[in-house]
Amino acid sequence: MKPVALLSALTFALAATASLASAAPAPDTVFDYTTPVSWPATPKLHSVPAAFGDASAVTVLDERSTEFRKEGDGFAVYETFHKIIHIRDDKGIEMFNKMYLPVREGSEVSNIKARTVTAAGKVIDVTPDKIKSTTEDGNEYRQFAMDGVEKGSEVEYYYEQKRPFYLFGSEFFQNGQVPCVTARFLLISPPSMQFSAKGYNGFTVSPDSIIADKRIIVGQEENIRDLPEEKYSFRDQYLSRVDFKLSYNRSGDGVPVRLYTWRDLGKRAYAFYTTHTDKEDKALQAFALKLPEPTDTSLGGRISFLEDYIKTHIDIDKKLTSADGDQLVQVLTTKTANDEGIIRLFARLLLWEDVPFEIVLASDRSGIPLDPDLEDWDRAENVLFFFPGTGAYMDPTQDGTRYPYVRPNLAGGRGIFLKSISLGSYTTATATWGMVPIAPWDSSSLDMEADIRFSGGLDTLLVHGRQIMTGYGAAEYRPIYTFLPKDKQDDANKDIIKSIGNSTDVNNIAVHNPHMTDAFHNAPLVIEADIRCPDLIENAGSRLLVKIGEIIGTQTEMYQERPRQLPAEMPFPHKEYRTITLHLPEGYTAKNLKDLNMDVSYPDMGFTSSYTQTGSDVTVAIHESYRTLRYPLEAFDNFKKVINASADFNKVVLVLEKAN
Incomplete structure (x- = not known):
């Protein structure tokens, strides 16, 4: 449900709050109760904290203001944006030599200022004729090039935006690549219109105060690190931000009326x-x-x-x-x-x-x-x-x-x-x-079975593979069999089953329990096929090298150099139980079966693999599980070891030697 659509459907007119605001200054009035944006004719370059030394660019200052004003029978919102970015290397130049200022729907953008201050201190202004309107992916922007951007230079811009009235707002001050030295936020409203605001992930917000006949909320944070996307994480909730919403009507007899709970x-x-x-x-x-x-x-x-x-x-x-x-x-x-x-x-x-x-x-x-x-x-x-x-x-x-x-x-x-x-x-x-709640870990599976034999010429592995999925693991794939035409289903089946051995030579595909309603009883979705894998075997004289680890498909690796910043979070708890049966060719023995034994186990996650041999048949049992949804930072090293264990198994090569 989109609340905007809901409010519209309810015909929830803002006329009910039209009496909230007292008289407001004209739209072009310069605020005399705040420090005006500093735009000196001869700006000076800034130093960058040593902690940000590896960043390609650093935001020296990111300051924004949002003011709610009464206009006629309604309201409008006036926003300002001011940024100074210090450029550190070629990547930083590429990031900021062209600017795109987003224009929010129904908004008017005005008073755009932009300039480059070169490393030598020369100021290069962006003239109004260089600022163009453009639309990309349905979104409107003001676009312009920044001349003179080089290592050690700074890019600065400022603009204002008038928006239709809104009840709920949010400003993010952290992104994936560019740290910020100082971030500031100012929320302004008439005395009778009281907002609530809350800072997240380090952003500090003051209680509201009445200054010069205005309600003021101020927010600030220093030294905001960059926060890139990391595997197995949902980053947005950890970004530095401030959220705000209209909470009280203090007009009339002065008794506050709680709003929008x-x-x-x-x-x-x-x-x-x-x-x-x-x-x-x-x-x-x-x-x-x-x-x-x-x-x-x-x-x-x-x-x-x-x-x-x-x-x-x-x-x-x-x-x-x-x-x-x-x-x-x-x-x-x-x-x-x-x-x-x-x-x-x-x-x-x-x-x-x-x-x-x-x-x-x-x-x-x-x-x-x-x-x-x-x-x-x-x-x-x-x-x-x-x-x-x-x-x-x-x-x-x-x-x-x-x-x-x-x-x-x-x-x-x-x-x-x-x-x-x-x-x-x-x-x-x-x-x-x-x-x-999310379904328990053992109700969602991404299991696999592979029965492997050798071709007559001992140059290809002949695999009968089965992908067996339940719970959320099956839910991702079942729509294929309801919404795609038959030829597209065949293509999807090949893409799914080819993960066994990474081979595209797939035949005799069969699918079981593909219906959407099979989810009710959690019937396993099974996709099986015959797969020829010539790339998984190499002839080395009297030896055969069998890349048995690649049967489980390409695995995620987490050998990162940068320290982890975010806790790990799985799409859903699940298990991955795999069984590989290898039928050795006549006259051959496996010399390094112990390489199949691995054990990286913890109470809430783990990867284990072991083998048994009966005559010429080697059976490998692999149990991998993630039994909880979230793994805090203090558990991340263990989480990484489990993830990497499957990647390590993927590299196992069995050496088969022919008896004399």
């Missing part, structure tokens, strides 16, 4: 998704009476049937506008819905079928999680259904998921649970915080 959102969301008209109710009744009877009449079976039926017969088109896609009569007539429409359809149908449920506004682990302390409705854009009778969840807006599995990034975090309560004929919902 999580409780308010819960009531509005529940009402929006469950309220219906008589016309909608009749259309739903006609639709529901034509539903086939589910084969499994248990509560879980009914939920599974309803979800699959709706997602099979209603097209979810996220681009539909609210008017087209969230009205139930329109949805049931056109068989097309947007996210809001499909949620409303599920809610009404579940009520009709007397299936108890709670609507959940869920955090996204790959983005910014919901925070109970700051009611930022913009973060509450993901909706799940929770079924108390089964303890399981449904992901209504995703046609590629099926009960009881939801997108794994929406599990393992906090959510707001909207539970209905009735007072006579009036029904509303309470909003409480809870955890959306």
Whole structure:
């Protein structure tokens, strides 16, 4: 659920808060209660802290301000941005010799200033005629080149932006490549309009104060390190930032009125998704009476049937506008819905079928999680259904998921649970915080079986391979068999199965339990085929070199030089159990079977491999598991050892020697 869409659908006009602000200065008034942006005619170059010595560029100063002003019957927001960047090397030159200033939707950009200060102190201004408007990937920018950018130079720019009024905002002051010496943020509003603000990951925010008839919130942080993307992490939640939202109306008699709480959102969301008209109710009744009877009449079976039926017969088109896609009569007539429409359809149908449920506004682990302390409705854009009778969840807006599995990034975090309560004929919902659990590690598998024989000429490994996936491991692939045409399915199968031995010579593919509804009983999705792997064997005189480790496919390696900065986080806990059976050719013995034995084990993760031999058959059992979702920094070295153990096994080569 997009709160903006929800607010629009609720016709939640801002007129209710139009009386909040007292008289504000004219739009072109220079603030006399803050230090104005410094733009000296002869700027001086800055020194860079030694701690940032390896960075290609360093932001010396990043200062921004956001002011809410009353204009006529409404509000507007005036933002300023000012940055100074010190260039250290050729990569830094490449990063900042051309600038793209983002223009937010519905905004007006003005008063752009930009210049380069060369290493020798020469100032090269960007003239207005050099500033162009451009659009890339649907986003608007102001683009211009920075002349004279060199090692030891500095790039500086400033611009202003007028935006339509908004309730919730966020500013990030940290990115992947460029550290920052000083970051500052200023939030300004009329006295009767009180915002809440919170800094994250080191960014410090002051309480609000009234200065010169304005409410002021100031934020600052020094020496913000760069934070590049790292494997097995969701970085965004760890970035230095400030979030803010309108919290109180202090107009009228001076008694503050609390605004836009999580409780308010819960009531509005529940009402929006469950309220219906008589016309909608009749259309739903006609639709529901034509539903086939589910084969499994248990509560879980009914939920599974309803979800699959709706997602099979209603097209979810996220681009539909609210008017087209969230009205139930329109949805049931056109068989097309947007996210809001499909949620409303599920809610009404579940009520009709007397299936108890709670609507959940869920955090996204790959983005910014919901925070109970700051009611930022913009973060509450993901909706799940929770079924108390089964303890399981449904992901209504995703046609590629099926009960009881939801997108794994929406599990393992906090959510707001909207539970209905009735007072006579009036029904509303309470909003409480809870955890959306992720499925246990042993319910999700990425297993493999490989039976290996040798060709007659002993120059190719003949492998019968099976990929066996359950839980979240299968959920990633099952949509292939519902939404792709047959030829595309064949291509996808080859891509999946070729990971066994990294060979494209794949034949006799068979797929088992590919249906979306197979998720209900967690039936394993099995893809098997015959694979020819000539590259996994080498003839070395009387010896055969068998690259048995490559049977498990290419593995992630984590031999990094830079110290780890982020904790590790898995997409989902899981196991990877692999069995490799190697049938030795007649007259050959394996000389280094002990190389197959590995053991890197910890209580919550591990990689072990061992072998047994019966006659000419060598069987290798590999158990790899990640039993929890998150691994803190203090456990990262162990995590890295487990990850690298599978990469080390991948390099194992068996030496087969022919007996004299």
